[in-house]
Amino acid sequence: MTVRAPELIPVAAPWITAREGDLCREAALTAWGPDHYRFNREFEQSFARYLGVTHAVSLPHATAALHLGLAALGVGPGDEVIVPAVTWIASVAPVTYVGAAPVLVDIDPVTWCIDPAAVEAAITPRTRAIIGVDLYGSMCDWPALRAIADRHGLGLIEDAAEALGSSLNGRRAGAFGDVAAFSFHGSKTLATGEGGMVTTDRDDLLARIQALRDHGRPPGDRFFLNTEIAFKYKMSAVQAALGLAQMERIDAMIARKRQIFAWYRDRLGHRRDIRINAEPPGVENSFWMVSVVPDAGCPLDKFALMAALRERNIDSRPFFSLLSEIPAFDSRPEAARFLPPVPRGRLAATKGINLPSGYNMDEEKADLVSRALIEVLDAAAPA
Numbered sequence: 001m002t003v004r005a006p007e008l009i010p011v012a013a014p015w016i017t018a019r020e021g022d023l024c025r026e027a028a029l030t031a032w033g034p035d036h037y038r039f040n041r042e043f044e045q046s047f048a049r050y051l052g053v054t055h056a057v058s059l060p061h062a063t064a065a066l067h068l069g070l071a072a073l074g075v076g077p078g079d080e081v082i083v084p085a086v087t088w089i090a091s092v093a094p095v096t097y098v099g100a101a102p103v104l105v106d107i108d109p110v111t112w113c114i115d116p117a118a119v120e121a122a123i124t125p126r127t128r129a130i131i132g133v134d135l136y137g138s139m140c141d142w143p144a145l146r147a148i149a150d151r152h153g154l155g156l157i158e159d160a161a162e163a164l165g166s167s168l169n170g171r172r173a174g175a176f177g178d179v180a181a182f183s184f185h186g187s188k189t190l191a192t193g194e195g196g197m198v199t200t201d202r203d204d205l206l207a208r209i210q211a212l213r214d215h216g217r218p219p220g221d222r223f224f225l226n227t228e229i230a231f232k233y234k235m236s237a238v239q240a241a242l243g244l245a246q247m248e249r250i251d252a253m254i255a256r257k258r259q260i261f262a263w264y265r266d267r268l269g270h271r272r273d274i275r276i277n278a279e280p281p282g283v284e285n286s287f288w289m290v291s292v293v294p295d296a297g298c299p300l301d302k303f304a305l306m307a308a309l310r311e312r313n314i315d316s317r318p319f320f321s322l323l324s325e326i327p328a329f330d331s332r333p334e335a336a337r338f339l340p341p342v343p344r345g346r347l348a349a350t351k352g353i354n355l356p357s358g359y360n361m362d363e364e365k366a367d368l369v370s371r372a373l374i375e376v377l378d379a380a381a382p383a
Ligand SMILES: *Cc1c(COP(=O)(O)O)cnc(C)c1O
Pocket: 060, 061, 062, 063, 064, 087, 088, 090, 091, 133, 159, 161, 162, 182, 183, 184, 185, 195, 196
């Protein structure tokens, strides 16, 4: 072992400046009474403008955005929702909150996003919606998913929690679903600690979301005459101030993410024994997490790879597992009924890792991580 970081390189880190501090202070001191929603409104407006969508609603997290999206589309008990088999569990858990059943389908081994052909093959009379996830900043084949959704009369939900700033054919992630979800968890591209946003172009869905996220109050209700029992999902003004400060330099933030990926690509892109994040023609990837998937010949699984990097003082994350193979899905075998015995997403799900991709990265750190990874892969390679 020759490569070792002098101090631990974390896998994620936000980009917080004095501007965030100033706006949070202003929000804490002034965002009360009639002005309590001012920072949220400004954050939502700048977010919607950036995406090129009509409506954005700030929320406590992306999980709430997905829950509200499903509820606003009317998905409920007895319904099935088609989801990718490899994603963070938050993409899928809200399906169960509305009483519906998630149906797992395979992902594309290159883009790591849901495979439209697998979606088509999993449609039943009970299917009500499709959730596509723009994994690690990659873009789903949204034109194909839209065609399938329209042909079968299904709702289309975009989990863009990891894809702020990515685009497909000039349209930004979050502009493709009937509703889209974003996360501002501390590890994400834009961070408010915890936080999320739901976006939509549809006035009818916006109205449902506004009522559902505020305990079923009709618009402007001041008399506490709720018309239904619903949910309470709001973002605080101080969090919105954090988000607003970051939206002021969103282009620089996305450029930084792309720079971090470029440093890694220059050092790892030539390796024939690994695959890194895809950027097919028409896609601009904001590379939330630089990810590496060794080929089948690599004897190390993702946990062994992480341990070897950890010995070198480098933090990493495992690629998301096949949901059908984690304990939470033991009680839902029927969720996996359309998955092949060896899904094409299995290689990434068992061998892939995310490399340090936070805003604290510089070229020197990316170089060190790359050299460490190469050392680990070469040492493990069968002779
Ligand atoms: C982070 C994440 C979420 C959930 O975001 P929260 O804000 O933590 O609710 C959902 N989907 C994906 C793909 C994510 O990465």
